Amino acid sequence: MDVFQEIGEHPSIIKTVELHTSGEPTRIIVSGFPKLEGETLLEKRRYTSENPATDAVRKWLMLEPRGHEGMYGAILVQDTELTLSGEADIGVLFCHNEGYSTMCGHATIALGRFLVDTHDSEVFPRRLLLQVQKDDDGQTFTVLRLHAPCGVVTVKVPTTLESKSDATKPVRFQSVTCFVSSPKQGVTVEVPLEMAWPKLIEQNKRQIRIDISYGGAFYALVSSAELGFTSLRGSNSEFKELAEAARILRILLNQNPQARRSFVHPNEPDIGFLYGITVIDSSILRNGVSEQDEKTVTWICFFADEQIDRSPTGSCVSAHVPLAVDQTQLRIGEWCTYQSFMSVQFSGNAFRARAVEQTEMGYVVEIEGFAHYTGTANFVPPQKMIDAMGSGFALKLPS
């Protein structure tokens, strides 16, 4: 078709492959993203976030009309300092509605599938070096070392005899060392009356206890009960109130000196910021009876600029497992199931995770989940002087 051909031959075309992991999209940008200056992956991340010309490309790929309020991206970086030294196979920069994150579990699961499936040497020059292996159960898999901004993430992708990813089996990854960064008693945040949400005022509550933990990015973890909500499954207005509570908490945490100390990364200043606020459902419904269950966790994660993760948030899972082990809710080697407020409504979309080892710095955590293809796309940039909205906009409903 002529229009397909014309768009396909545009000199500034961006080609993407699209997947979802438990409902959360990953737009994998395989070609056409502008060249990123910088020696290291973190320098490239800084360059693109500070450079209006490259950041404009993120905006038009993530926001409307090409994206939406929940869009998530993964920009492939073929050469990084760790691919050149032989410590990684390929690099990636993660992006969202506000900027660039340091780790993303759901996108890692999606990338695992795509990077095994592609044999295009321009997209993945070191693909040829990956080998199909067999584990003790005779299961065939491919191991891939992904250089993410937080470090090297090892991804194990079940692979068919035709060298394709096996969609029927979960992709598993081990992230960088994960650890609890707040003190044992957590961080207490005081909510001033003028910022308190209705549920807090009704309960005459002003102080909220929060844990902060690192899973390649820093997360604040708080229970719904602590915020005044019995569960995450409330009415629409309760849901809006919960999102507002998370927005307010982010402001307060960023102002709180004790919390700020918990967002400091031991080696890398660029990683030291609060990425997400995750509200853990204080109750789960089983056989119609509400009860506590330490081995299944259901939550909602608000990250970046009030973006809501549809998936159970792999990097937050990596952050939560050390907390659960430290608080003796989970033993090393024991699996825990993680559901998001969305994944819990559809079977086969939970993540599973366990701590495999305790190290001097924290824990090695293993996470698994499923990703599925939704399509491919060719995107063209907005036409200068003609298409102002095409540069990207966010539609937010008034509260």
Ligand SMILES: O=C(O)[C@H]1NCC[C@@H]1O
């Ligand atoms: O799975 C994750 O880790 C993520 N999903 C969107 C927000 C986080 O980066």
